[in-house]
Amino acid sequence: MxxxxxxxxxxxxxxxxxxxxxxxxxxxxxxxCSQCGDVGFTFARDEQGYExxxxxxxxxxxxxxRMLTEANLPVRYARARLDTFETREPWQGAALSLAYGFAREFEAGVRGLLFYGRSGTGKTHLSASIIRYLVVQRGIRARFIEFKHLISDLRETFSGPTSSSSLTTPLVLVPLLVIDELGKGARREWEQDVLDELVSRRYNAKRTTLFTTNYQVGAGARAPGEESLEERVGTRIYSRLAEMCRAHPMNGDDQRRATDGRPLQRG
Ligand SMILES: [Zn+2]
Ligand SMILES: [Zn+2]
Structure with missing residues (x-):
């Protein structure tokens, strides 16, 4: 020990x-390093007895x-780890065990997750912790991007000389991509097209995507005039998300009403 x-x-x-x-x-x-004294290699005898x-x-x-640096985790989540996630409420415990299961069993192309609920419920914290676990404990590449940054990156590509495909390739190929705050910000027409392209290409390439969103999934628990995720991102992307992800509510209220019929399979 x-x-x-x-x-x-x-x-x-x-x-x-x-x-x-x-x-x-x-x-x-x-x-x-106690093994190599920082030279980076050690000696071992091969089958012929040569060192x-x-x-x-x-x-x-x-x-x-290096991979963790490349994961692009936000500074405010420096302490976000699965083993430090607070579970004072039962729904937090349920979310954490889902996250642990996902991180431990992750392999290329498994179904993704969609954490939804109001802000401040730990959706981003948990997603950043999953990335950290995958990269540090398992050596699997993962990347974090905020939805609004994704959109502004994609917009630059669309207005520039390069095609959208060239810029999005790293985002398409990373085994796990976390897209944080899906639907946040002003909505523009072309947004749905580029988002749909990215999401579809990841789906076809058998890559896993994890989303967080403040928008509600399914009916109910919405203030008058508050948009649902489906209204926000459009039916086409929403049904793609339903295929790609398991939706998990991140607050006690939603956990209690988790029995009614929902278009997305619930966690
Ligand atoms: Zn140490
Ligand atoms: Zn060493």
Missing amino acids: TRECGVCGNERVVVTPADDALSATPCVCQRP RAVPCACREVEKRA
Whole structure:
């Protein structure tokens, strides 16, 4: 049993703010490497008895730290981890066990998730924690993007000389993409087309997408005049989401009315 590192809690990496995203590096407890003394490789005998240099396990920690930086997690979620998610209410416990199950069993092309509910219920926290678990614990690439940034990135592409396909390729191919705050911001006509293109291409490429949204799924619990997610993103994208994702309500009220018929399969 190794002692717990007071800096990283044995996660092996630490995150620091860099501009508006988190940057990750191997923790001080990983240095110097007890296996290779930081040269990055060790020697092992092969079948013929020759000593050969093999990459040291510490290289993997460096690689995962780089991948975590590339995941583009927002600075305000520096402490977001599945093992620090607060579960004071039963619905929080249910959301956390869903997230743990998803992160532990994740493999390419599994069904995604759609966390919906009012702001401040931990949807983004949980999604960022899932990314962190996948990248650091399992070495699986994942990426976070806010919906409004996605839309402004895509708009630049549409008005520029390159085609939409060239810019969106990394977003299409990453095994898990989190799109945060789906539907937020002013709605423009072309938004639905580019979003539909991205979502369809990920679906066809057997890539998993996780969404969060403040808009309600299904009928009920809406203030007069408040749009539903389906009204917000349009029926075409909404039905695609229903195929791709399992919807999970992120508040107690919704949890209690989770029995009525919903177009999206509920968590
Ligand atoms: Zn450490
Ligand atoms: Zn090493």
